[in-house]
Amino acid sequence: MGVLLDVLGSVIIGATLLLMIMTFQLQLQETAGRIYYTSSMIDHMDAAARNVNHIFAMAGVGIPADSICVSANSSSIKFRTYWDCDGDSLSDDRHLIEMKVVDYGYESGKVLEIRQDGSVIMPLGHILFIENMTLNYYNINGVATTTLRDIMSAEILLTFRRDSPWRPAQPLRSNLQLKCFFMNAYLQEGGW
Amino acid sequence: MGRASLMFVILMTTIFASILVRVQNSIGGVPDVLIRNQLNKEVENISDFVLRAAVRNANSKDFLDSILSGAAVVGEITHVQSFAPGERKIGNCDILSLEYSYAHTEDHYKVKTHIRGSMQGIEVFRDAEMAFSFPMVTLGKVAPNVVYLEFERLLLFPWLYDLFGLSNRLLPDSSPNEYGGQFHGFSFISPTAPYYSVDEMDEDLETWGGAYSKRYLKFNGYNNWIEVENKLPVDSEDDEPLDTDTEFSLMCFAKIDKSGRATSVESSGDKRKQQGTLLWIPSDATDASMQSKPSAAIYFETTSTSSPTGKMHFVVTREDNDSLMVSINYTRTAEVWKKVSFIVTLAYVINPNHPQYPWGSYGLTYETKNEQSILTAYINGVKVGQRIKDGAVRAHKSKYGMILGRTPYTVSENVKNRHFFGIMDQAGMDDRAFTPTEMLLWHQGVMKSTLVQYIRD
Numbered sequence: 001m002g003v004l005l006d007v008l009g010s011v012i013i014g015a016t017l018l019l020m021i022m023t024f025q026l027q028l029q030e031t032a033g034r035i036y037y038t039s040s041m042i043d044h045m046d047a048a049a050r051n052v053n054h055i056f057a058m059a060g061v062g063i064p065a066d067s068i069c070v071s072a073n074s075s076s077i078k079f080r081t082y083w084d085c086d087g088d089s090l091s092d093d094r095h096l097i098e099m100k101v102v103d104y105g106y107e108s109g110k111v112l113e114i115r116q117d118g119s120v121i122m123p124l125g126h127i128l129f130i131e132n133m134t135l136n137y138y139n140i141n142g143v144a145t146t147t148l149r150d151i152m153s154a155e156i157l158l159t160f161r162r163d164s165p166w167r168p169a170q171p172l173r174s175n176l177q178l179k180c181f182f183m184n185a186y187l188q189e190g191g192w
Numbered sequence: 193m194g195r196a197s198l199m200f201v202i203l204m205t206t207i208f209a210s211i212l213v214r215v216q217n218s219i220g221g222v223p224d225v226l227i228r229n230q231l232n233k234e235v236e237n238i239s240d241f242v243l244r245a246a247v248r249n250a251n252s253k254d255f256l257d258s259i260l261s262g263a264a265v266v267g268e269i270t271h272v273q274s275f276a277p278g279e280r281k282i283g284n285c286d287i288l289s290l291e292y293s294y295a296h297t298e299d300h301y302k303v304k305t306h307i308r309g310s311m312q313g314i315e316v317f318r319d320a321e322m323a324f325s326f327p328m329v330t331l332g333k334v335a336p337n338v339v340y341l342e343f344e345r346l347l348l349f350p351w352l353y354d355l356f357g358l359s360n361r362l363l364p365d366s367s368p369n370e371y372g373g374q375f376h377g378f379s380f381i382s383p384t385a386p387y388y389s390v391d392e393m394d395e396d397l398e399t400w401g402g403a404y405s406k407r408y409l410k411f412n413g414y415n416n417w418i419e420v421e422n423k424l425p426v427d428s429e430d431d432e433p434l435d436t437d438t439e440f441s442l443m444c445f446a447k448i449d450k451s452g453r454a455t456s457v458e459s460s461g462d463k464r465k466q467q468g469t470l471l472w473i474p475s476d477a478t479d480a481s482m483q484s485k486p487s488a489a490i491y492f493e494t495t496s497t498s499s500p501t502g503k504m505h506f507v508v509t510r511e512d513n514d515s516l517m518v519s520i521n522y523t524r525t526a527e528v529w530k531k532v533s534f535i536v537t538l539a540y541v542i543n544p545n546h547p548q549y550p551w552g553s554y555g556l557t558y559e560t561k562n563e564q565s566i567l568t569a570y571i572n573g574v575k576v577g578q579r580i581k582d583g584a585v586r587a588h589k590s591k592y593g594m595i596l597g598r599t600p601y602t603v604s605e606n607v608k609n610r611h612f613f614g615i616m617d618q619a620g621m622d623d624r625a626f627t628p629t630e631m632l633l634w635h636q637g638v639m640k641s642t643l644v645q646y647i648r649d
Contacts, residue, residue, distance in 0.1 A: 018204060025211045032219045039225040046229060054648075062328050062644040082328055082644065088319075090646070092328065184646045 033165050041129075045160055045176050048112070048127045052156060055097060055114055056180035058083040061090065065185040066149035074135055076100035077154065081184075085114070086121050101133045109161045109171075131161035131173065140189060152189075153181040227314050231284065235309035235318045238285040240649065243320045246290050246303040256298055264345060268295045268327075277308075285309045295327045296344065300643060302326045321648040328644050334633040336443065336620030338435060339420060339594065340366040341373045343409040343617060347382045350375045361421055363409075367620070369425040373596070377415035378458070384409050385542060385615075410542060411597045413453035413463050413529070413613025422593030434473055434594055434621060436487040436508075436558075436587040441626040442471050443555035443570075444596070444619035445638060446612075447546060448492055450500040450524035453613045456531070456538045464497040468612035470554055471619060472595045475509050475588035483601040485509040487588040490554050491599070491610060492522065500524040506556040506569035506577070510585040518556075518569035518577035525549055528614045542615075551617070553635045559625035560584035568625075573635025575628050594621070 060068035062082030070078040078098040084091035098115045112133060114125030134157040139150040158176045249255045259271045273290045280287035291304040302323030309316045341363055353360035354376070363373030363384075375383050384407040410416065422433045452464030469491040476482040486507055493503040504522035509515045526549035529540045555570040563584050569577040592600070596619055598609040618638055626634065 022207070022211075025208065025215070029211055029215045032215050032222075035219070035222050036225075039222050043225045043229060046232075050232075058646070058648060061646045083646070083648075088648070090323070090326075090328065090644070183649075187645050187647065 030166060037162075037165055041160065041162060041172075041174060044129060045158075045174060048130075048158065048160075049176055049178050051114070051124050051127065052099070052112075052158075053178060053180050055085060055099065056154065057183040058085060059097065059182045060185045060188075063094070065152070065182075065188045068182055068185055069148040069151045070096065072135070072137055072146070072148060072151055072154075075133060077135060079182075085116050085125075086119075099133075101130055108163075112158070129160045129162045130158065132159040133157070140186070151182070152185055153179060155179045223312075224314060227312055228316060231309045231311050231314060231316045232318075234283055235285050235307050235316050238282050238287075238309070239305060239307045239318045239320045241282070242287055242290070242305045242307060243303065243322055243649070246292070246305055247322055247324075249290075250292050250294075250301050250303050256294075259292070265294045265296060265298050268293060270294075284311045293326070300325045300327060319648075322646070324645050325643040326645070334626070334630050334637055335366070336441065336622040336634075337367050338425060338440075338621040338623050339369060339371040340618070340620035341371075341418070341420070341596070342366050343373075343384045343407050343619075345384060346407070347375055347379075347384050349381065350383060351378050351380075363418065369428075371423070371425075372421045374419045374421070375409075376417050376419060377412065379410065379412070379416065383411075383416060408615045408617040409596075410615055411468070411612040412458070412540065413449070413466060413468065413611050414459035415611065417595060417597035417609075417611065420594035420596070422591075432589050432591065434487075434590040435623045436473055436590040438560040438584070438586045439558065439623070439625045440488070440587070441555060441557045441622040441624065441631070442473075442488050442490060443553060443621075443626075443631070443634065444470055444490070445551045445553045445617045446470055446614055447526040447528045447549055447551055447616075448524045448612075448614045449528040450526055452494055452497065453529070453540065454531070454538070456540055458539060462497070463608075463611070463613070465494050465606045466608055466611045466613070467494045467502070468492050468614060469598050469610045470596065470612060470616065472599055473590045474592040474595070474600050475590070477592050477600060482509070482513065482588075483599075484603070485513065485515050485588070486599075487590040488556065488558065489599075490556055492524070492612075493610075504554070504569075504571070506554075506567065508556065508558045508565075508567045509588045510565055510581075510583075511588050512583075512585050513588070514581065514585070516558075516565060516567040516579040516581055518567060518579050520569070520571075520576050522571070526614065546615070551639070553618075553638070555626070555631050555634075557625035557631070558587055560586060566625075568628075570628075570631045570635075573632035575631075 059079045059081050063080045068079050070080060076099060078096060081095055081097060082091050084095060085097055095116050100113060101110050102113045103110045108128050110130045112127040112130040114121050120126055136155040137145055137151045138153045139145045140152045145151060156178050160174045161171050163171045271292045275287050277286050286308045288306040288308050294301045302321065304319065304321045307318045343363055345362060345364060347362055350360055361372035361374040363375065365371040386407050424430065424433055448468055452467045454464060455462050472489040473487040475485055475487045487509055489507045491505050493505060495502045501521060501523040503519050506518040507515055526546060527543050528546050530543040531538045532541055553572050557568045559566050565581045565583060565585050567579045568575055596616065597612040602608055603610050
C-alpha cells in the first residue's frame with residue numbers, strides 16, 4: 001500500500017511538474033511568436049513606408065513642377081515622371097505612376113498597388129496587409145491643397161491589418177503616418 | 193510498466209522538442225529582423241554621406257582634372273571608382289563603387305553610389321543617385337560609331353597654324369576611333385562658336401533646338417572646310433580609312449544659310465552658287481572622271497541665287513562606278529550669317545538671332561541586301577527618298593578620308609568647291625545602315641535635350 005502511495009504521489013508530483021514546464025514552454029512560444037509577429041510587422045511597415053516614400057520622391061523627374069499630378073484624391077494618386085520606377089532608373093519615356101488600395105479578396109486583406117503605365121511594379125508595388133490608405137496633400141508652403149498643380153507633398157495614413165497568429169478571428173491593426181515629398185519638384189523650385 | 197514509462201518519456205520528449213524548435217524559430221527570427229532594420233538605417237546614413245562626398249568630388253576642379261587629364265568633356269563620359277570589400281569601409285558598410293557621369297560639360301553631371309551593409313550574416317544593398325542638369329536622353333543611345341565630330345573644342349586662331357604650317361587636328365572625335373578633324377581656312381578667333389543662350393539658360397534647350405553641345409562649327413562659304421584624319425579606325429583589320437562598303441550611314445546637323453554668300457570684303461565675288469557641301473567622302477582622287485562621284489556625300493545645290501529653294505542631294509557611288517542619288521527640292525529657312533557694313537563694303541558675321549531657326553539633320557544610309565543596292569535619304573530623321581539598283585554591290589572604297597564643308601575638286605567656275613555657308617554640328621558616320629527608327633532616334637536624341645536634376649536617395 002505504501003509503495004502504491006509512493007508511486008501515485010510521484011506520478012502526481014511528476015505530472016504537476018510536467019504541466020508547469022509545458023505551460024512555461026507554451027507561454028515562451030507564444031511570447032516568441034508575439035515578438036516575431038511584432039518585429040516582422042514593423043519590418044513590413046518600414047519597408048512599405050520606404051517604398052511609398054521612394055515612389056513619391058521620384059515623381060516629376062523631368063516634368064515641370066506644376067504638371068506632375070494627373071489626379072489626386074483621398075484614396076489614390078496618379079502622377080507623371082521620367083523615372084522608370086520598375087527598373088529604378090532614369091527613362092527616356094514619360095511614365096504614369098498610380099498608387100491605390102485594391103481589394104482582391106485575399107485572406108490576408110487588401111493590397112496597396114503601385115502601377116506604372118498600368119502594370120504593377122513587381123515585386124515592390126504589391127504591398128500586402130493593407131486595410132486603408134488616406135491621403136492629404138500640401139503645397140510648397142505646407143498648406144493643405146487639393147489643386148493638382150500645387151501639390152508638392154502628401155501626408156499618408158496607412159492602416160495595416162494582419163490576423164493575429166494566436167487569435168485569427170481578432171486581426172491586429174497598426175497605423176502608420178508618413179509625409180512624402182515630391183523631392184524632385186522641390187529641386188526644381190529650389191532653382192538648382 | 194517499464195514500457196509504459198518509456199513510451200511516456202518519449203512522448204513528452206517529442207512534445208518538448210517540437211515546442212523548443214518552434215520557440216527557437218520564433219526567437220531566432222527576431223534578431224534577423226532587428227539586424228536588418230538596424231543595418232538599413234546604417235546603410236541609409238552612410239549612403240547619404242557617400243552621396244554628398246561624391247557630389248562634392250564631381251564638382252571639384254581637381255577631381256575633374258584628375259580623370260580628364262585636363263581635356264574638355266566631350267560627349268558623355270563616365271568614370272567609375274570601384275573598391276574591393278573592406279577597402280572603403282565605414283562601420284558595417286562597404287562602399288562598392290562610385291560612378292561619375294558628365295554630359296558635354298562639367299556642369300551637366302550625375303553621381304551614383306553603391307553601398308553594401310553586412311552584419312552577422314545579413315546583407316543589405318543601397319544605391320543612391322543625384323543628377324545636376326543632366327540630359328534626359330544621352331547621345332550615346334544612337335550615335336555614329338566610326339567617326340563623330342561634335343565640335344566641342346575652342347579652336348583659337350586657326351590661321352596661325354596655317355601660317356606656320358602646323359597641324360591643327362584638334363577637333364576631337366567622340367567615337368572610339370580617335371579621328372581628329374583639321375580645320376582649314378580663315379576664322380579670326382575660333383571657327384567653333386558657343387551657344388550663348390544655352391549657357392545662360394541652362395535648362396530646357398528645346399527652345400533653341402539643337403544638341404547638348406556647347407559649340408557648333410561655322411563655315412564661311414568660301415574657304416572653310418574640315419578634313420577628317422585619313423587613317424584606319426582603331427583595331428581595324430580593314431585597309432580603308434572609312435568603311436564605305438556594303439553597309440554604312442552618314443549624318444550631320446546643319447543650318448544652311450538661306451541666301452548664300454554675296455560679295456563681301458573677305459571673299460571676292462558672289463559665292464551664292466557655291467552653297468553647299470555638308471559631307472563628302474571622295475572615291476578616287478586620282479581619276480578625274482570620279483571626282484563628281486563620291487563614295488558617299490550629302491550636299492545642297494543652289495539652283496537659283498534669288499530663291500532659298502534648291503536641291504538636296506544624297507549620293508553613293510558603287511564599286512562599279514555606278515552612282516545612286518536621291519535628289520529632292522529643299523527650301524532653306526535659316527538666316528545664319530548676317531551682312532554688316534565694313535569700311536566701304538560688306539562683311540559677314542554670325543547672325544545673333546540664328547537660334548530662332550531650327551536645326552536640320554541630314555542623313556543617308558547605304559546597304560546591300562536581296563541582290564540590291566539601297567540608298568535611303570533622311571531629313572530630320574524622316575525618310576525623304578530611296579534609290580534602289582539591282583546588284584548587291586558595295587560602295588566605292590574610301591581611301592581619302594572625309595571632308596566637311598566643300599568638295600575636293602572644282603565643280604565649275606561659278607560653283608568652285610561648293611563651299612558650305614552655314615553652321616554644322618554632330619557630323620558622323622556609322623558602319624551600319626541605320627534603320628528608320630534608329631535615324632529618328634539619333635535625330636531626337638540630339639534635339640530632345642531637356643536637362644533634369646533629380647535625387648534618388
